[in-house]
Amino acid sequence: MxxxxxxxxxxxxxxxxxxxxxxxxxxxxxxxxxxxxxxxxxxxxxxxxxxxxxxxxxxxxxxxxxxxxxxDFSMENGNQFINELCSRLQDPARILPGGYLYMSDVLGDPQMVNKIGRVLASVFSDRPIDAVMTVATKGIPLAYATASVLNVPVIIVRRDPRVTEGSSVSINYVSGSSRKIQTMVLPTRSLHEGANVCIIDDFMKAGGTINGMISLVKEFNANVGAIGVLAEADDEEDERVVENYTSLVKITNVDIKQETIEVHPGNY
Amino acid sequence: MxxxxxxxxxxxxxxxxxxxxxxxxxxxxxxxxxxxxxxxxxxxxxxxxxxxxxxxxxxxxxxxxxxxxxxDFSMENGNQFINELCSRLQDPARILPGGYLYMSDVLGDPQMVNKIGRVLASVFSDRPIDAVMTVATKGIPLAYATASVLNVPVIIVRRDPRVTEGSSVSINYVSGSSRKIQTMVLPTRSLHEGANVCIIDDFMKAGGTINGMISLVKEFNANVGAIGVLAEADDEEDERVVENYTSLVKITNVDIKQETIEVHPGNY
The missing domain is CATH 1.10.10.10 (Winged helix-like DNA-binding domain superfamily/Winged helix DNA-binding domain)
Structure with a gap:
């Protein structure tokens, strides 16, 4: 040839x-x-x-x-991409009840999702990571996009046990913003002792869900090697229960009455 | 340069x-x-x-x-990949109650999922497709892998409505194998009238879930352009409610007592 x-x-x-x-x-x-x-x-x-x-x-x-x-995703390409993402998300029509943001169009675009995965993976590029974990449903595409670049398997935590996955381990956790007690389930076969896990999710408010995944990882005697989220809500920063995470964008000053919203680059 | x-x-x-x-x-x-x-x-x-x-x-x-x-995925590469997949799935340890198969390891491997997506996308390569639809949770990675190659967005149908997606359309459908009445929900903003939809799922038994998605597509005055599944269960073929689908593998003769299972190439 x-x-x-x-x-x-x-x-x-x-x-x-x-x-x-x-x-x-x-x-x-x-x-x-x-x-x-x-x-x-x-x-x-x-x-x-x-x-x-x-x-x-x-x-x-x-x-x-x-x-x-x-x-890799060079810092220059990464920052340019994040700025584009901010201006796309900064649309008042996206505001949903409870201070959530409609992001299904962004998360439904495979090319967009692949880029987000590449940016997150480039941050964790030099850490030892054996698996990417997320909780169903919205974090799944981001988890696959990240895992695809890191070339490691994906582990999906569920809020309801399914018959089709065999025996499982479940934990209870407190949802950060609503203070409700919820359940998370992971099939026993999914995660090995001592594995280094990268937790990925789409949106973090107080961080209760991610904290639940951290507890679940510990339950399997595995380690949390990295945490990455697409968007964090800045307003709940004082109540935040998670540290040492990477966020691509930060959503601030959501005002449902005035229909205003600000989206800035996260701590990437 | x-x-x-x-x-x-x-x-x-x-x-x-x-x-x-x-x-x-x-x-x-x-x-x-x-x-x-x-x-x-x-x-x-x-x-x-x-x-x-x-x-x-x-x-x-x-x-x-x-x-x-x-x-594209040449027919030769495709058949070779499907044969590898068959021998990997043909492991009695995978048999779960109800005739289901443990496939989370295969579906959790991003490189594997990307290949499945490429094979499915190559089948639908010359059809006009505007979006890929799947139902949460297990079909999601396959839907993204397929959509990524077809360069179209992904639409995720849920079995429970979420507060974070705004108004939605819901339908009832009859689960093919259990004959139970279930609900499916899709946010109003997700799908446009007249769109050509490719339905993707991981596993098809009688086909009730896929039939539910077909009804949902019709509810939006959109069209079903293609249907693709990773695995179909052959045993329920006489009760099948879905026609014109593509399957990569076919699971037959699952015997829980004898712990035997056969996995053959599907109708790809």
């Missing part, structure tokens, strides 16, 4: 297999090309990906060496 | 923007290259993508012309 063809094929391979360690001989054989030619190809892919802020190739030298593609 | 660099950048662009129509002048300007050079680049990308069974470039000539990348 010629260099030009190899570059298209390699780029496709890396984008389909993020963070997967692949040996150089694999590529040599696949393309029937010398290792030195493959090395030059990889330099080109690495340089272009870096220049365009999509990620970089991580090379491990030696006998068991190889290469893996680490997707 | 040199040809080698452009090929990496172009491949990345097309994979990130499936089915998006882009004009040639856009690329000429982005890469500061002659239109003839860009055309040659596109020929290379198109040829390699076709050869490897990932898709092809669709070129529209003329003044308003341009190019879009149509992702």
């Amino acid at each position: 010629k260099r030009s063809d190899r570059l298209v094929s390699l780029t496709n391979y890396f984008l389909e297999n993020p963070r997967k360690h692949t040996s150089l001989p694999f590529f040599s054989e696949k393309y029937a090309a010398a290792k030195s030619s493959i090395s030059e190809d990889l330099d080109i892919v690495d340089r272009v990906m870096r220049e365009e802020g999509h990620g970089h190739l991580q090379t491990i030298p030696g006998a068991s060496g190889g290469v893996s593609f680490i997707p | 040199k040809r080698s660099d452009r090929l990496v950048s172009l491949t990345n662009y097309f994979l990130e923007n499936p089915r998006k129509h882009t004009s040639l002048p856009f690329f000429s300007e982005k890469y500061a290259a002659a239109k003839s050079s860009i055309s040659e680049d596109l020929d290379i990308v198109d040829r390699v993508m076709r050869e490897e069974g990932h898709g092809h470039l669709q070129t529209i000539p003329g003044a308003s012309g341009g190019v879009s990348f149509i992702p």
Whole structure:
């Protein structure tokens, strides 16, 4: 295969297999090309990906060496994306009863969701993460988008047990804003002891739901390695029960009567 | 930018923007290259993508012309993937009460889910589809994976109304296997009249849930353009209420006592 063809094929391979360690001989054989030619190809892919802020190739030298593609979202691209997101969300027609925001259109756009996942994953890129956890329903697409880039499985916590998942562990937690006692369930087979979990959700008010997931992770003797949310409501900051999280946008000054709302970049 | 660099950048662009129509002048300007050079680049990308069974470039000539990348999964790749899926699912430890199958590990693997989405999307590639619909919870990742390739939004039907989505339309439907009357809800803002909807779900027994979604689509004066499921249970075929669907795998002869199960390719 010629260099030009190899570059298209390699780029496709890396984008389909993020963070997967692949040996150089694999590529040599696949393309029937010398290792030195493959090395030059990889330099080109690495340089272009870096220049365009999509990620970089991580090379491990030696006998068991190889290469893996680490997707990234440059700070510049990330900030630009978040500003676009803020202006899209800052529409008074989105205000719903209870200070919630209608975001189903944003969360229903797969290209948008994939970008949010890439931004969140880039923040957690250098932490050891074994799984992404979210609670049904709205956090699910964001969790998959993030996990897809981190190349780890997704674990979905439910508020109701289902017959189709076998035995499960359930915990009670206090919803932060309504102070109601609620239940969360996770199938026993879903999570291993000692795993490092990244918790993802779409919206955080006081943080009760995320706190519930933290308790659930501890119940399995696993660790919380990272917490990421698309949007946080600033108004409840003094009641917040969660620390050390990453938010992309922060929603402030929601006034239902005046129909005004402000959306600013979060702590990303 | 040199040809080698452009090929990496172009491949990345097309994979990130499936089915998006882009004009040639856009690329000429982005890469500061002659239109003839860009055309040659596109020929290379198109040829390699076709050869490897990932898709092809669709070129529209003329003044308003341009190019879009149509992702695909060659029949050969598709059949190979489905056979792998069958042997992975054909494990008696997966049998759950009621003839259900534990699939959360498969559905929790983002790379797996993305592949399932690509296979389903390739089946519906030449039909006009404006949105992908699914019902919470398990179908959600498959719906996003499919919609991501078709480049259309996702609509999530719920079994319980939520306060955070505004006004909604609800319907009652009869669950096919249990004959129970259930409810499905969709926010009014989610679906436009006349839209062509692709219904996606993880598992179909008699088809009551999918039939419910069909009724909901009709309630919005929209059309069902395609139906796709990951797995169908063969045992209930005589009671099936849904026609014209695509299934990737078919589960037969589930025997809870003998702990045996057979998984075959579906009607893909």
